[in-house]
Amino acid sequence: MSAAFDLRAASLPLPARSRASEALALARLGFALVPMMPRSKKPYYDLLPKENGRPSWQPLALRPASDAEILAWFAADPECGIAAIMGKPSGGIVAVDVDHGAEVPPSLILTPTVSGDSSEGSDGRWRGHLFYRAAGAVRKQRHPWGEVLGEGCLVVLPPSIHPNGHPYTWTEGLGPGEVDVAPAPDWIYDGRAGARLPDALNARDRERVQQVPSEARTILFSPHRGSPLDFLMRDPEAALAIMRKCGARVARLGQAFCCPIPGHDERRPSMALYQQPDGAILCHDFHARDGVEWLAVPDVFASVVTGKPQRLTPGERAVWHLRAAAEAKIVQPPTVAAAPLPADAPDSVRAYYQGFLRLLALRALYDGTQTAAPFSWRFAAGWCGIGSPNTVQKAAAWLLARGYLVAVRPDGTEDRGSRSVTMFALGRPRD
Numbered sequence: 001m002s003a004a005f006d007l008r009a010a011s012l013p014l015p016a017r018s019r020a021s022e023a024l025a026l027a028r029l030g031f032a033l034v035p036m037m038p039r040s041k042k043p044y045y046d047l048l049p050k051e052n053g054r055p056s057w058q059p060l061a062l063r064p065a066s067d068a069e070i071l072a073w074f075a076a077d078p079e080c081g082i083a084a085i086m087g088k089p090s091g092g093i094v095a096v097d098v099d100h101g102a103e104v105p106p107s108l109i110l111t112p113t114v115s116g117d118s119s120e121g122s123d124g125r126w127r128g129h130l131f132y133r134a135a136g137a138v139r140k141q142r143h144p145w146g147e148v149l150g151e152g153c154l155v156v157l158p159p160s161i162h163p164n165g166h167p168y169t170w171t172e173g174l175g176p177g178e179v180d181v182a183p184a185p186d187w188i189y190d191g192r193a194g195a196r197l198p199d200a201l202n203a204r205d206r207e208r209v210q211q212v213p214s215e216a217r218t219i220l221f222s223p224h225r226g227s228p229l230d231f232l233m234r235d236p237e238a239a240l241a242i243m244r245k246c247g248a249r250v251a252r253l254g255q256a257f258c259c260p261i262p263g264h265d266e267r268r269p270s271m272a273l274y275q276q277p278d279g280a281i282l283c284h285d286f287h288a289r290d291g292v293e294w295l296a297v298p299d300v301f302a303s304v305v306t307g308k309p310q311r312l313t314p315g316e317r318a319v320w321h322l323r324a325a326a327e328a329k330i331v332q333p334p335t336v337a338a339a340p341l342p343a344d345a346p347d348s349v350r351a352y353y354q355g356f357l358r359l360l361a362l363r364a365l366y367d368g369t370q371t372a373a374p375f376s377w378r379f380a381a382g383w384c385g386i387g388s389p390n391t392v393q394k395a396a397a398w399l400l401a402r403g404y405l406v407a408v409r410p411d412g413t414e415d416r417g418s419r420s421v422t423m424f425a426l427g428r429p430r431d
């Protein structure tokens with residue numbers, strides 16, 4: 001969270017201004033704050049209100065610190081840290097402290113929620129706090145993977161400094177104001193997470209399936225039942241194999257993994273596959289870095305192959321899906337017989353020709369009778385890994401001039417005059 005500078009902090013010395021602004025913003029979000037000693041997990045007794053003549057943070061649990069009090073903390077000590085009192089004082093917000101990244105129950109990472117990073121261990125696994133809003137009392141609990149910090153627990157928040165000297169930070173993209181505090185999982189109330197977890201997880205998964213907006217489904221798919229595409233769309237093993245081909249570590253639907261879309265650079269699991277009520281499988285990108293939350297599996301694959309986020313048209317999506325399935329060894333496309341290129345053919349021509357042959361082979365999986373295929377400059381650039389549509393046009397011109405390709409009209413007849421040719425068939429090269 002980069003808190004907007006708060007004018008009321010203007011009178012503070014410079015180092016304290018942004019820290020006080022951030023604390024004021026957290027108080028507005030409902031966190032009941034307590035001043036903490038710098039680089040310490042102990043309350044700042046000199047700055048606490050008095051109860052029966054002794055400094056205590058208990059009064060701050062009964063009534064939240066006022067803005068004036070918060071400003072006074074940072075005026076007294078610009079390095080003052082802050083903690084929040086979990087549970088009722090913070091509007092029901094409780095924290096799940098994840099200590100052992102490897103063993104985290106998936107139910108804790110299926111839903112994006114406000115999260116803070118802890119210092120990472122040498123194993124590189126994520127550690128930190130996930131905040132949830134509970135509807136009832138939650139007591140402190142120990143689990144194999146960490147702790148639930150419930151009613152009355154103090155949790156140190158950014159911009160405090162950790163005793164190790166590093167500042168506490170919000171997880172990138174998951175700070176307050178970037179995502180909402182998610183509702184607490186059901187099992188959190190009775191403290192028997194271990195025993196109840198599988199049920200809670202299944203319930204959560206079912207609920208999430210219902211949440212997929214129906215527009216997203218119709219935009220992404222118009223399934224032709226019985227076709228290879230229909231099978232691919234609905235087959236969990238195919239979807240999982242394709243995501244693993246993209247580099248994801250995922251073994252089952254509903255399991256969160258690091259989103260492989262180029263440029264997203266996720267540091268913690270941010271994507272999961274879900275099967276819709278009609279059987280189609282979609283990727284849920286929690287962070288929606290490109291503004292898109294629900295993606296088709298082939299769009300993710302095409303993004304990884306081309307090196308940039310792709311939103312495919314339905315026609316493009318069909319062939320990218322088949323290509324993904326072929327590379328994941330789910331389907332076996334036929335070999336297309338074609339004249340070999342001469343040894344002196346430029347690399348871009350070779351890439352373009354191979355890309356077109358690959359397209360013909362994949363299309364043969366659902367229509368063995370066709371001999372021509374649309375191959376627009378823009379599509380071919382990504383599909384063949386050439387990048388520049390200008391180079392694509394030159395490669396096509398090379399192949400057309402030598403007869404390796406012929407331009408055709410949609411009805412299959414040869415097209416010699418059109419300037420916007422995008423449909424090609426294999427030709428008979430002149431020797």
Ligand SMILES: [Zn+2]
Pocket residue numbers: 259260261264266270271285287288289
């Ligand atoms: Zn992503």
